[in-house]
Amino acid sequence: MEKVIQNEKVYLPDYEGGSIVNVTSSILKVFGINPPSSPLTENILTLKRYKNCSKVILFIFDSLGYNRIKELGSLNEFKVFSLTSVFPSTTVAALTSFYTAVSPSIHGMVGFRLFLKELGLLVNMIKLSPVGFVERDKLNETGFNPKRFLPVKTIFEMLGRRGIKSFAFTRMHYYKSGLSSLMLKGAEILPYVNIVDLFINVRKVIIGTKGNVFITAYVDDFDTLAHYYGTKTEEEKTTIHVFFSIMQDIFLRERWDKTLILLTGDHGQVPSPHTSKVDIRKHRWLLRNLIMPPTGEFRASYLYLKDGSKERLLKELSERFSSKFIILTRDEAIELGVFGSKTMGLRNKERLGDVILISKGEQYLFYPYSKFELKARHGGLSKNEMLVPLLVLQ
Numbered sequence: 121m122e123k124v125i126q127n128e129k130v131y132l133p134d135y136e137g138g139s140i141v142n143v144t145s146s147i148l149k150v151f152g153i154n155p156p157s158s159p160l161t162e163n164i165l166t167l168k169r170y171k172n173c174s175k176v177i178l179f180i181f182d183s184l185g186y187n188r189i190k191e192l193g194s195l196n197e198f199k200v201f202s203l204t205s206v207f208p209s210t211t212v213a214a215l216t217s218f219y220t221a222v223s224p225s226i227h228g229m230v231g232f233r234l235f236l237k238e239l240g241l242l243v244n245m246i247k248l249s250p251v252g253f254v255e256r257d258k259l260n261e262t263g264f265n266p267k268r269f270l271p272v273k274t275i276f277e278m279l280g281r282r283g284i285k286s287f288a289f290t291r292m293h294y295y296k297s298g299l300s301s302l303m304l305k306g307a308e309i310l311p312y313v314n315i316v317d318l319f320i321n322v323r324k325v326i327i328g329t330k331g332n333v334f335i336t337a338y339v340d341d342f343d344t345l346a347h348y349y350g351t352k353t354e355e356e357k358t359t360i361h362v363f364f365s366i367m368q369d370i371f372l373r374e375r376w377d378k379t380l381i382l383l384t385g386d387h388g389q390v391p392s393p394h395t396s397k398v399d400i401r402k403h404r405w406l407l408r409n410l411i412m413p414p415t416g417e418f419r420a421s422y423l424y425l426k427d428g429s430k431e432r433l434l435k436e437l438s439e440r441f442s443s444k445f446i447i448l449t450r451d452e453a454i455e456l457g458v459f460g461s462k463t464m465g466l467r468n469k470e471r472l473g474d475v476i477l478i479s480k481g482e483q484y485l486f487y488p489y490s491k492f493e494l495k496a497r498h499g500g501l502s503k504n505e506m507l508v509p510l511l512v513l514q
Contacts, residue, residue: 144275164203179384210231210420225463232499235422273306294338351495380513399486409425446477
């Protein structure tokens with residue numbers, strides 16, 4: 121959904137039938153379950169065509185933007201469509217949307233770093249540890265239970281209530297993590313080492329499981345490489361080619377009866393050159409008006425303001441940052457619908473701060489949470505961050 125906001129062309133999430141949220145809503149419909157969100161529109165996925173499917177497989181390729189899929193060459197076995205990601209266009213928000221079939225406004229996983237008022241902590245939502253801790257799952261020491269964090273059921277729980285088995289493949293280093301427990305509740309979680317054993321073991325599950333079954337696999341190679349090397353690199357391009365080559369050699373050489381196979385991305389990436397960094401430490405006028413460092417994403421930053429500073433700071437932000445960021449109050453962003461439903465619960469609203477800065481171009485608001493400089497980033501509303509492919513095996 122293309123739109124111009126504050127002189128910047130953006131792509132808003134299409135939660136009504138053209139986003140990643142609607143992918144798993146459609147999968148629930150295939151299994152005869154009424155989903156919590158709209159399914160994909162009929163021009164993307166005609167559900168009645170797949171009503172007899174007993175097995176559905178969903179591959180989620182982290183950071184596979186629609187602009188990258190053109191480099192794959194021939195995809196004759198697939199129908200290819202364009203979808204939008206969610207906002208913010210980041211893994212923690214996107215994966216939770218896949219696994220719950222609801223938008224971020226409902227599930228509340230609205231960024232990589234969030235202030236969780238109920239815990240009084242600024243939290244790394246992938247590690248599920250307070251920001252600054254190297255170890256993961258330190259929240260467990262506070263009594264935090266990841267399985268009780270989400271306010272909604274996962275798609276795996278919904279399927280399980282109907283007697284449908286679910287399997288979720290994830291990297292070995294995420295296996296048994298708090299994040300996996302949180303997102304994949306209700307699924308049998310299976311670890312893998314690389315994409316070779318991934319495809320072999322997906323095939324084994326298909327062959328060895330009778331009745332209705334849903335299988336999903338999360339692949340993070342592309343995201344890691346893009347962060348480290350940047351976009352449009354030889355490493356990035358080769359990874360895509362290797363993935364599809366192995367998929368065809370190991371997995372697609374067989375024709376699966378009554379099986380729907382889907383492949384998509386969670387978001388895209390944009391270059392993140394050092395020259396585009398807006399280091400908040402150099403803007404003392406902004407820092408002294410915040411009660412904590414920016415949260416969320418570097419390309420979708422949530423600012424918590426000191427009492428009484430909002431009106432003055434909005435004016436100053438407009439004067440100094442309007443060429444670098446879209447500047448919205450929390451209520452303006454919610455009303456715009458970027459998070460999904462415009463009716464947002466208080467707990468989720470409180471995770472958005474008071475003011476939201478969304479990047480224009482390649483700009484990003486930097487705070488030194490880590491010394492590691494990424495060469496590509498995501499989180500914003502640009503075309504290359506927001507548009508992802510959906511490949512449907514014909």
